[in-house]
Amino acid sequence: MSIVLETQGLSKSFGAIKAVSDVSFALHKGELLAMIGPNGAGKSTCFNMLMGQLKPTAGTVWLNGQDLAGLGPRQIWRMGVGRTFQITGTYASMTVAENVQMALISHHRRVFSILPYAHRLYRDRALDLLNLVGMADQADRHCAVLAYGDLKRLELAIALAHEPSLLLMDEPTAGMAPRERIALMQLTADIVRDRGVSVLFTEHDMDVVFAHAHRVMVLNRGQLIADGTVDQIRNDPRVQEVYLGGGTLFHAAEEGQHA
Numbered sequence: 001m002s003i004v005l006e007t008q009g010l011s012k013s014f015g016a017i018k019a020v021s022d023v024s025f026a027l028h029k030g031e032l033l034a035m036i037g038p039n040g041a042g043k044s045t046c047f048n049m050l051m052g053q054l055k056p057t058a059g060t061v062w063l064n065g066q067d068l069a070g071l072g073p074r075q076i077w078r079m080g081v082g083r084t085f086q087i088t089g090t091y092a093s094m095t096v097a098e099n100v101q102m103a104l105i106s107h108h109r110r111v112f113s114i115l116p117y118a119h120r121l122y123r124d125r126a127l128d129l130l131n132l133v134g135m136a137d138q139a140d141r142h143c144a145v146l147a148y149g150d151l152k153r154l155e156l157a158i159a160l161a162h163e164p165s166l167l168l169m170d171e172p173t174a175g176m177a178p179r180e181r182i183a184l185m186q187l188t189a190d191i192v193r194d195r196g197v198s199v200l201f202t203e204h205d206m207d208v209v210f211a212h213a214h215r216v217m218v219l220n221r222g223q224l225i226a227d228g229t230v231d232q233i234r235n236d237p238r239v240q241e242v243y244l245g246g247g248t249l250f251h252a253a254e255e256g257q258h259a
């Protein structure tokens with residue numbers, strides 16, 4: 001399997017705080033990789049470095065073999081890295097379809113030339129993407145009236161409009177009801193399988209992680225303490241030590257499995 005994203009010795013310090021320390025990993029094509037860890041473990045800092053929002057203190061990030069050093073968020077996004085956020089970034093005053101159309105227009109770099117007839121442009125392609133995320137029946141609703149779970153699915157369609165080879169999803173299910181969480185990650189797993197997109201996601205809900213991730217990395221205090229399959233991670237004593245203190249990880253996941 002080819003490597004899409006690779007880091008070597010990735011590190012970030014804020015003054016005396018080592019937020020991320022010597023993190024090396026590889027993400028393969030078509031892989032759904034979870035990055036987990038307790039609060040303050042360094043997940044968001046890692047994501048922000050991968051996306052060009054933060055400059056690493058040390059280390060290298062390669063995307064499809066290309067060194068990302070010195071590149072900003074927009075250049076990295078243009079190279080095929082999509083991102084969904086903890087807080088959705090949709091335009092409330094526009095309809096669901098228009099939001100996706102805007103993303104398609106931007107992807108095809110046509111923003112300034114087509115504004116007078118933008119409402120028609122890429123409409124069919126937008127509907128295809130909305131169909132993919134189960135939102136086609138809401139195409140003409142305004143985003144302001146959407147339920148939170150629907151906004152997250154729309155955000156996924158917007159990210160896919162840019163045809164990313166890699167999707168970074170920062171707590172994609174935050175704020176969602178348990179059933180919605182599983183549904184959104186099932187949808188993401190289907191997209192990974194059907195389109196060969198690679199996904200790196202952070203997640204606090206272990207039911208979601210253990211049900212869908214192909215592989216799991218665990219960060220603690222900025223360091224990568226484990227990287228393996230779901231079973232390897234569940235049984236790793238270092239991971240258990242980190243999480244059992246919080247008392248939430250494994251019990252919740254096991255109950256979820258038996259539900």
Ligand SMILES: Nc1ncnc2c1ncn2[C@@H]1O[C@H](COP(=O)(O)OP(=O)(O)OP(=O)(O)O)[C@@H](O)[C@H]1O
Pocket residue numbers: 014017018019037038039040041042043044045046
């Ligand atoms: N801009 C910053 N300036 C100073 N310290 C920071 C900054 N950003 C993050 N940190 C610190 O770096 C460490 C890692 O934070 P980070 O937000 O990456 O963790 P996280 O794993 O994403 O946490 P959470 O799950 O709570 O979102 C924390 O100690 C945090 O306080």
